[in-house]
Amino acid sequence: MAFIDRVMNGFFVIKGLGLYLRPGVWLGFLKNPSQFFANYLSLTKWISQNNNRNVMNDFLVPTRVRGVRNEYYKYLVDKHDLQNNAVTYLEFGVYKGDSMRWWIDVNNNESSFFGGFDTFEGLPESWGPYAKGAMKADMPDIKDERLLFIKGLFQDTLYKFIEENKSRLQQKLIINLDADLFSATIFVLSTLAPFLKKDDIIMFDEFNVPNHEYYAFKIFTESFPIKLEMIAARLNYYHVAFKVL
Numbered sequence: 001m002a003f004i005d006r007v008m009n010g011f012f013v014i015k016g017l018g019l020y021l022r023p024g025v026w027l028g029f030l031k032n033p034s035q036f037f038a039n040y041l042s043l044t045k046w047i048s049q050n051n052n053r054n055v056m057n058d059f060l061v062p063t064r065v066r067g068v069r070n071e072y073y074k075y076l077v078d079k080h081d082l083q084n085n086a087v088t089y090l091e092f093g094v095y096k097g098d099s100m101r102w103w104i105d106v107n108n109n110e111s112s113f114f115g116g117f118d119t120f121e122g123l124p125e126s127w128g129p130y131a132k133g134a135m136k137a138d139m140p141d142i143k144d145e146r147l148l149f150i151k152g153l154f155q156d157t158l159y160k161f162i163e164e165n166k167s168r169l170q171q172k173l174i175i176n177l178d179a180d181l182f183s184a185t186i187f188v189l190s191t192l193a194p195f196l197k198k199d200d201i202i203m204f205d206e207f208n209v210p211n212h213e214y215y216a217f218k219i220f221t222e223s224f225p226i227k228l229e230m231i232a233a234r235l236n237y238y239h240v241a242f243k244v245l
């Protein structure tokens with residue numbers, strides 16, 4: 001047997017043994033911390049390569065200032081002309097409707113459309129200290145004819161919404177990803193990928209959480225032929241917005 005074949009065979013045996021011993025069963029507790037560490041390293045590298053100072057970017061702030069999210073939204077509205085133009089604003093994770101209310105109030109174009117997706121039964125799985133079912137809230141009482149709430153898991157509602165709203169997806173899209181979870185965020189990004197066009201805007205509300213929104217961003221940008229450019233970052237990359245190139 002040629003040397004290379006013997007080496008390959010050695011790897012084959014070791015890999016087989018590794019599968020047979022099922023380390024995932026008795027070392028499973030290492031999965032989350034090791035995934036966290038890998039994604040954390042990736043996030044810090046991404047920040048060092050994308051720390052654009054020509055846009056709103058407060059990195060590094062020493063304290064978590066409350067209430068800056070609206071300031072960051074306002075910056076995006078002013079810079080990208082989002083007040084008077086017709087937009088399709090899709091929010092994934094509505095909860096009590098704080099951000100939905102803000103966007104509806106600021107955009108005055110009657111052809112705009114606002115879609116708010118949520119289970120309204122709380123998180124479908126745990127997220128850090130928040131247990132499954134946390135953030136349960138009634139559908140917010142927001143009166144605006146341009147608004148539609150879509151109740152249910154994104155994974156159950158988004159395909160039908162797309163089928164029924166193709167023309168709305170042709171308008172400039174503003175996508176607000178605020179579901180916190182990796183599963184929800186990667187699902188929405190992948191499902192909306194065919195509808196993304198130049199200058200559409202995607203906001204991540206908790207971008208710097210390594211195993212969740214950042215991980216979804218990483219998988220998405222590595223797997224889909226879509227280029228995103230950072231257009232604002234706030235609170236040490238907690239809130240981050242991109243435009244589609």
Ligand SMILES: C[S@@+](CC[C@H](N)C(=O)[O-])C[C@H]1O[C@@H](n2cnc3c(N)ncnc32)[C@H](O)[C@@H]1O
Binds near residue numbers: 092118123152154184
């Ligand atoms: C952080 S809250 C949203 C906060 C809101 N944007 C605001 O401005 O206050 C996250 C929400 O995402 C929802 N959510 C998470 N994953 C979901 C999924 N897969 N399908 C539907 N809703 C989901 C939860 O029910 C929860 O209400």
